[in-house]
Amino acid sequence: MTIGGPDFVSFQVRDLDASARFYADVVGMTRIPVPNPHAAAFSDGTTTFAVRTPVEGMDLDAGDLGRGVGVWFRDPDAAGLHTRLADAGVPITVAPVDGPFGFTFAFADPDGYTVTVHERA
Template sequence: MEPRISFITLGVADLDRATRFYADVLKLPRIPMPDDAGVSFFEMGKTWLSLFPREELAKDAGLANDGGGFAGFTLAHNLGSIEAVDALFAELRAANVKIVKPPHRAPWGGYSGYFADSEGFLWEVAWNPHFPHA
């Protein structure tokens, strides 16, 4: 895996409130999205900060949002193709890494899966046709 984080996604209780905080208080540059996108993105160099409803982020990773199995954030590593995502997951499986959710076509138009690191922190590995830094 390349030494790079593409996204830091925070699972938030109130998306509008969190978006206003990062945009208005911290003055981070917001990436325009349709009003009904259900997610907010802020560019931080080649890493993006994303805000996503906590319940939906837990559901996307296939975990319960009960405080026990989901820490409220994920790290994301984007790759340039579906094949690259599958190849990395093959390497992870060969190394006996815990696969939380195998790669699949995602409702947002990409392809992604999740694994847990040795401490249980979640990594999403994705091909995202909307993200320019792969």
Template sequence: MNLSPSLQILFVDQPARSAAFYREHVGARVLESSPTFAMLALGDSARLGLWSRHTAEPAPTSGGGGTELAFAQPDRGAVDQLHARWTAAGVPVAQAPVALDFGYTFVATDPDGHRLRVFHPEGD
């Protein structure tokens, strides 16, 4: 059997607030929403669930920042443009644009501290 993940779930304080953040800053489409859960479409097939940390069962044992959602961009200019747009909108930036061994990148955070890495991969 080959299992393939179809949904990534982040535990959040307020699903509606988080859904609005991802809709505005990532361009995610809200597929469903309730007071305790929201599901969003990220691109054609990726799904992001935003589940209230106050009602999730079993209760989550950690908060945001332990993992990253990563968004590849076509070139360095696109990385810089998104960094400028998010900075102007007040999205917290944890790491300014920088060249690392895998490519050009920056890291921002969502309202719950989940890390959002934007990058352009650059190889050898």
């Protein structure tokens, strides 16, 4: 048996409603219904991403959230997303580059998680 790649990623967040609105309204992700009242999920039909209230015992103020973990999303219009986020005042943490994955940049979400976006698979 061979394990596959990640099929679900979630961030523990301080304000579930604010993070859900950020990813839906500012980033433009498609929200999907979930039975868990402690989470908001988004999917493009392949991989599911969620924001959720912290798991018991997790202190979101204890250090750098997500330190050492890279979360990348693909967007065929990464340049357009970059413009929308920058215009909305979202912190761009890595300036755009044309790299091996095409147009690539990173931004910080409301909790300070760094999210990288690239245009090519």
